[in-house]
Amino acid sequence: MKYPLNLLTILLFLFLSLGFRNDFYRFGIKSNPVFSDTSLVDSFYTLNHNKYIWINKEQKLNEKGDSFLEFIKNARYYGLEPEYYYYKKLKSISEQLSEINDKQKRRNIAEKLEKKLSLNYFQMGKDLNYGRVDSVKIFTRLERKKFSIDLLKYFQDAVKNDSLLKYLTDLQPKQTEYRNLQKALVKYLDKTVLSEEKIKVDPYRSDSVRSYDQARKALFLHQYISDEKISDTLFLEALRKFQYDHGLSSDGIIGKYTARALSKSTLDYYRDVAMSMERWRWKIPREKDFLYVNIPSYQLKFYINNKLHNVYRVVVGKRSKKTPEVYSKLNYLVAYPYWHVPRSISVNEILVKAKKDPEYMTRNHYEVFTKSLQPVNLKNVKWDTLNRENFNYYIRQKGGYSNALGLVKFIFKNKYSIYLHDTPTKYHFKRDIRAYSHGCIRVQNAIDLADRVLKYDENEYNKDSIEVYVKRKIEKKIELNKHLPVYIQYITCDTDADGNLIFWYDIYNRDKKLKETLFSSSK
Template sequence: MKYNYKRGNLLYIAVLFVLFACHRKKVLREREVVKNVAELQEVIPENIAERLNYIADNDSKMEDKIPVLRLSALQYFYEQTGNAPGWSSRGILTPSADTLFNFILNAEQEGLQPADYHFLALNAAFQLFRTDETAKKDAALLAQLDIMMTDAFMKMASDLHYGIAPRDSITFRKDSVFTDTLLTSLLRTSLQENNVGKVLHQLEPQHPGYVQLKIAMRAFERKYAPLRWDTLPTSYTDTIAFRQLLINRLVQTHHLDTSGGHATDTSLLKKGILAFQKEFNMYEDGLAGKKTVQTLNRPFRDWMIQGAVNMDRWRKLPDTLPPRFILVNVPGYRMELWDSGRVVLESRVIVGAPRTRTPLLNSRMTNFVMFPFWRVPFSITIKEMLPAIKKDPGYLTRKNLEVIDRDGNAVNPDSVNWNRMSKNYFPYVLRQMDGMENSLGIMKFNFFNKYSVYLHDTNNHGLFRNTYRAMSHGCVRLQQWDSLAMYLIKNDTRHPRDSVRAWLSRGEKRMVDIQRPVPIFLRYFTAEGKDGQIVFHEDIYGEDKVMRKLMRL
């Protein structure tokens, strides 16, 4: 039988067309203007259904290419309403729509980015409603706006409560998402009672630290958003020219006033640099060194993002914290003891160096030990102490170190062949005895953790005067160790304060159990609010960079 090429080609084309049609994404109606607003009641639900199908076929993205929070949440909400619009009535936007749009417009005040909540598309739609009367009869536009606003509300509710970055190993919350049912309930209540803004604000953390940071960020925005400043060169050969650029830069942010006509005065310039360094929590030396110049060059948006990153960290904490707890802010080099909603004790701390970081964790402080031994971690023994011992066996005596075998017995260091010791063979433990040379100082505070870190005193109190205090092997050195101990045994009849002070004065080794173990949280906040002003800390471990990627900033 002769093959019909013409018929075969037509069949091939038909198959290709069907295959193409099956894989082609749905095309939405851009406009559907009705003659009478009464028709919107019937036509808008059709357009909403069409758009929900479009999202399902478009990898959960809307027309503006922004992914929705969760398609199932949108579908559930509109199932409850029969695809009726929630943000407009007879072609008129509701007051709730205006409220939500303004909330999105000012999202940066909440540490969020407007673009994540369909701002560009919503802004264009709102402009049309203000300038084009036919927009009020456009069922396609009203459907598009409705779904975008519904998704924006749900996404913002989730981000304000849980944060944008995914939960991590120290996140307290057992849940990390709102259910579709709860999101729908929140939205329906907000629309019925016209209190969208109030509901969203109620979902934010109520912790004092979060509230203070938010207030401080708004003050920072009011001060610096209207200003513009130049970028300084990081290297230069013309000192006089750089000096003038530096003067101009400090004037631009009001850290230097040259109205008196003494702009070139060295003491005046130094005063301007000091003012900048003080405001941005830097080492105050009055010199435009590398780090100061880098900080002077940071744009306004970069500072706001740093604040946003830290607001997100607060959202990882539970809705309520214990009545009494210890909070260590690692990059802030500070410990706070909270009791009944206020800070009752503050202390400077020294934390782990970038190569030996202090871990972030949650635990409970159970006891403290007076005049403790220090069991030297294996890594420190091998990397730091063993080379020193091989070079000079007298190192052990000077550092007050004992050599302990596997059975817990002290070994004469002269009997050990130190040249045989290595990371692959070291059957001993080094233990530093109590005394003035002990690295743990007079007191050590214990809390369970897998990293073998703790809070402790130190034999080098002068280091607390340093601005940069990331220099330990991972443990947290505490300046106010005595005040913390006395507060922990407050009202404890088993261990009266007078008894503990007497033991300390006599140099007695004691372990004191804390009657009510205290929760302790080691956290990482590089921006905080204090007295209405924002305090920035150096990102010593580079954690902000990681968070920015997770938050898509």
């Protein structure tokens, strides 16, 4: 239906005056301290002597306006949705302006469009730097960085230097991981058609023929193969590449986690990247030297001067004992550590095993103490009479190769009492999904990590020192000169050394709520 121009003008005016403002409130501008209604925009135009930025003398979008509208159209390159900024509505209004013959009416609507574009500029600036969500408390316990950008001055400088879009993209986080994600996302979007279409893939154990037929369809959907009927050799090569891209063993076997990864849509994967970029926008800037654990990747990385020096496989907390996100600093190491068993593990696990096996405690080198730390003879403990309520003992495991903490542990202050440590249970490191601990982080080749930390620390102790204390069966606390920062985070997307996207399985299901928040209103 084609509306008369006077009716079109009225509709446009009402939308710009009422609906648009309410929509911006709904998406969080009003609740964010950076914004107060449209006062920031009004202040800008007052300081700019009401000169237009986006509109030309003919009351149409100028080159800057066209470029910014195109930038909004491509907001997904930055993990944002065009409809966060009402792209379709703005585009429609800009096109319809030329149909309004009444100059005064066109001028009025153009003026409002000008200010809405500037409001969008402020909003995108905040979103790119600080993130979309107003509060991160339901998503993470980590401290969020402060939003310290003076957007009014920033916009003025961008206009003055005629670099509006460059200034906008420069607001993004500086972390290497974020920048690499953004670049990889551009490549992904340029080669991928985003769709909600999914191919349900079953693990091969249920029906291997059906499973591999489904996998062919899924790999075609995700553009890993150009034809579902390619040879088995090329199909398996593509399947192994897909597994690598999802942090799984490239064995060509469609197990449970490979099947889950294949069963997602391209839109799901885009949103996974967008959520990871959102999480990076919350992070406080890091120091140049640090230990970094990304929980879903099951890796610990050692950075010196922002350069990756070493990577270690880790085991993190199981779903019922999740490893928390933590920012801290390494205080000291302990060679040949005792394991001071938490009460929850004592009553829920060790007590149960001791009741079933009288030799369990002795065989595993456990010691028992009273609450006042007086040693108790294991033969005098009546395990069958003990339960959660009347268990008043304290359990400690002697140091050594069978100790649950292995031969070294790394201590940093945190309210969860977690730490990094060695382990005698090595076989878990061979698995793709390594969530088996009670919350602490087990490190493969922990002695090597200790050696490198001590060298970085310019410490008087080294790997040989640790081995001496192990041989002498002496627990030794090694104080550090430099308190190396420790960052334990939860990010489900990353990039490899070649800049390709890597998707980690969301082991703690933490992306679900964030996905609902970010995309429930997107179109």
